[in-house]
Amino acid sequence: xxxxxxxxxxxxxxxxxxxxxxxxxxxxxxxxxxxxxxxxxxxxxxxxxxxxxxxxxxxxxxxxxxxxxxxxxxxxxxxxxxxxxxxxxxxxxxxxxxxxxxxxxxxxxxxxxxxxxxxxxxxxxxxxxxxxxxxxxxxxxxxxxxxxxxxxxxxxxxxxxxxxxxxxxxxxxxxxxxxxxxxxxxxxxxxxxxxxxxxxxxxxxxxxxxxxxxxxxxxxxxxxxxxxxxxxxxxxxxxxxxxxxxxxxxxxxxxxxxxxxxxxxxxxxxxxxxxxxxxxxxxxxxxxxxxxxxxxxxxxxxxxxxxxxxxxxxxxxxxxxxxxxxxxxxxxxxxxxxxxxxxxxxxxxxxxxxxxxxxxxxx
Amino acid sequence: xxxxxxxxxxxxxxxxxxxxxxxxxxxxxxxxxxxxxxxxxxxxxxxxxxxxxxxxxxxxxxxxxxxxxxxxxxxxxxxxxxxxxxxxxxxxxxxxxxxxxxxxxxxxxxxxxxxxxxxxxxxxxxxxxxxxxxxxxxxxxxxxxxxxxxxxxxxxxxxxxxxxxxxxxxxxxxxxxxxxxxxxxxxxxxxxxxxxxxxxxxxxxxxxxxxxxxxxxxxxxxxxxxxxxxxxxxxxxxxx
Numbered sequence: 001x002x003x004x005x006x007x008x009x010x011x012x013x014x015x016x017x018x019x020x021x022x023x024x025x026x027x028x029x030x031x032x033x034x035x036x037x038x039x040x041x042x043x044x045x046x047x048x049x050x051x052x053x054x055x056x057x058x059x060x061x062x063x064x065x066x067x068x069x070x071x072x073x074x075x076x077x078x079x080x081x082x083x084x085x086x087x088x089x090x091x092x093x094x095x096x097x098x099x100x101x102x103x104x105x106x107x108x109x110x111x112x113x114x115x116x117x118x119x120x121x122x123x124x125x126x127x128x129x130x131x132x133x134x135x136x137x138x139x140x141x142x143x144x145x146x147x148x149x150x151x152x153x154x155x156x157x158x159x160x161x162x163x164x165x166x167x168x169x170x171x172x173x174x175x176x177x178x179x180x181x182x183x184x185x186x187x188x189x190x191x192x193x194x195x196x197x198x199x200x201x202x203x204x205x206x207x208x209x210x211x212x213x214x215x216x217x218x219x220x221x222x223x224x225x226x227x228x229x230x231x232x233x234x235x236x237x238x239x240x241x242x243x244x245x246x247x248x249x250x251x252x253x254x255x256x257x258x259x260x261x262x263x264x265x266x267x268x269x270x271x272x273x274x275x276x277x278x279x280x281x282x283x284x285x286x287x288x289x290x291x292x293x294x295x296x297x298x299x300x301x302x303x304x305x306x307x308x309x310x311x312x313x314x315x316x317x318x319x320x321x322x323x324x325x326x327x328x329x330x331x332x333x334x335x336x337x338x339x340x341x342x343x344x345x346x347x348x349x350x351x352x353x354x355x356x357x358x359x360x361x362x363x
Numbered sequence: 364x365x366x367x368x369x370x371x372x373x374x375x376x377x378x379x380x381x382x383x384x385x386x387x388x389x390x391x392x393x394x395x396x397x398x399x400x401x402x403x404x405x406x407x408x409x410x411x412x413x414x415x416x417x418x419x420x421x422x423x424x425x426x427x428x429x430x431x432x433x434x435x436x437x438x439x440x441x442x443x444x445x446x447x448x449x450x451x452x453x454x455x456x457x458x459x460x461x462x463x464x465x466x467x468x469x470x471x472x473x474x475x476x477x478x479x480x481x482x483x484x485x486x487x488x489x490x491x492x493x494x495x496x497x498x499x500x501x502x503x504x505x506x507x508x509x510x511x512x513x514x515x516x517x518x519x520x521x522x523x524x525x526x527x528x529x530x531x532x533x534x535x536x537x538x539x540x541x542x543x544x545x546x547x548x549x550x551x552x553x554x555x556x557x558x559x560x561x562x563x564x565x566x567x568x569x570x571x572x573x574x575x576x577x578x579x580x581x582x583x584x585x586x587x588x589x590x591x592x593x594x595x596x597x598x599x600x601x602x603x
Contacts, residue, residue, distance in 0.1 A: 037393060037394045038394065040396070049368055151579060170381070188432075230547065266543045267542075267543060269543075270542060270543055312472075312497075313453065313471075313472040313496065316433075316434050316452060316453055316471075318452075331394055331414070331415070331434075332412050332431055332433055333392075333393045333394025333412045333414060333433065334394065336393060336411075336412045337393055337394075343452075345431065347450075347452065347453075347469075347471050347472075347495065347496065349496070349521065350472065350495075350496065
């Protein structure tokens with residue numbers, strides 16, 4: 001398959017998110033209804049969801065969702081996993097056959113935990129140990145694609161319209177406190193299963209509407225730190241940049257947002273001295289992670305969600321609140337479809353992250 | 364008045380009743396695009412949340428929206444009136460050529476981008492609340508007014524107001540200079556005569572459409588932003 005930049009498909013996208021700050025768990029029916037309102041923003045070449053809080057009975061184990069092209073790639077991957085992890089449970093992910101989704105790969109789910117002695121010998125923490133294994137699977141096992149590997153969360157994606165993808169994965173049977181969704185209209189790159197959104201690493205997931213002009217510069221930079229972009233879509237690189245900045249560099253998510261959607265120098269110049277030096281530091285220190293071009297993204301993570309626009313706000317993004325529940329979407333109608341009378345509706349400004357977390361948590 | 368439920372009657376059906384100089388109501392809107400597109404006459408009341416491209420290419424008549432409008436409302440509008448009681452999304456009145464667009468609430472980014480005026484045609488855009496950044500970007504003619512009602516003393520236009528504009532006028536009901544205003548623009552305060560002759564007729568109409576106080580809309584001081592004719596853009600990208 002051709003890489004990002006080698007193929008160009010003319011085109012939009014839709015994103016939607018629901019976050020229950022009080023931690024109440026809701027089925028995916030609401031997020032499906034929301035993203036379906038924006039059917040015309042996608043073209044059937046990709047749809048997907050990320051849910052958090054969906055595996056409470058396995059919350060201490062990494063939930064691994066993998067697509068396989070063949071039984072042999074599954075066997076090779078399971079041998080790979082078996083040497084490094086304790087596999088607590090494995091099964092096919094239950095799906096509902098529908099005429100609207102075809103050419104499905106083999107879709108498997110594993111609940112795993114690093115083998116204690118190997119983890120200790122590796123001198124890594126368990127997140128790093130696990131993420132390296134996932135990157136290795138995607139990078140070196142032909143026909144195997146790890147699509148999510150966080151705890152108590154999962155990514156469900158396919159080629160098709162998002163509402164059909166929800167039916168295919170029987171998402172009405174899952175309950176989570178946080179859901180994001182994506183309807184894809186691929187620009188530049190092919191529509192294929194692993195290339196649908198959300199993109200994820202560990203508990204971090206990204207859904208994206210837009211097109212990253214800086215993709216290749218960002219890719220070259222992040223690949224220097226052990227990541228590997230091989231899912232043929234620009235959004236993948238945002239996921240790795242955010243993982244690198246927050247998990248490896250220890251930036252807060254807000255700081256990371258000020259790196260990828262850094263304010264213009266003229267905007268920084270108008271700030272007070274402390275803020276000026278802080279923002280200038282972030283821009284200079286991490287200049288190769290500035291993401292240019294239009295984007296609106298929703299970032300899911302353990303216990304929270306972030307919504308962010310590019311600094312020019314070249315893609316739409318609407319936010320709303322009702323009680324302790326927060327909604328984000330490409331279009332207001334997609335929020336009104338599930339919450340007719342929000343307490344508050346607003347459009348976040350370009351480059352200004354909106355970060356919500358579970359009550360009592362901060363990140 | 365004929366009432367349609369967009370969930371039951373298709374947009375194509377409803378469209379047959381446009382341009383008959385009638386008053387129509389469309390209820391239950393939820394993201395349906397291009398409502399009132401290229402309408403030439405009549406009155407359309409829109410209930411719910413209409414989708415992108417509302418009143419695009421509007422060529423006459425009046426469209427009233429009770430709630431909020433989404434992106435690209437009044438795109439390339441040619442004539443008529445669009446009145447939104449709530450807020451509007453991004454790229455409001457993009458490339459508008461003539462007519463009036465009134466929004467009582469806020470507008471998103473790039474309101475009035477590349478609005479025009481020619482011969483007897485003059486685009487008028489009035490925003491009752493605040494606008495997002497890049498207000499009147501590449502403005503080529505017409506009048507944009509931002510009132511900032513309820514936001515007195517705050518920034519009401521975000522960043523890069525009037526960036527790249529080369530004709531037309533942006534009036535702001537504020538004493539605070541917009542953030543990082545381009546050096547190719549000039550800012551001046553609006554005198555009583557200009558207020559009476561230019562702003563009062565427009566704001567009087569705006570106030571009557573929404574039944575709000577005309578005096579409140581006109582209260583306080585206004586500043587005007589225009590292109591500095593001495594600094595043209597002709598050599599911005601390439602020496603000719």
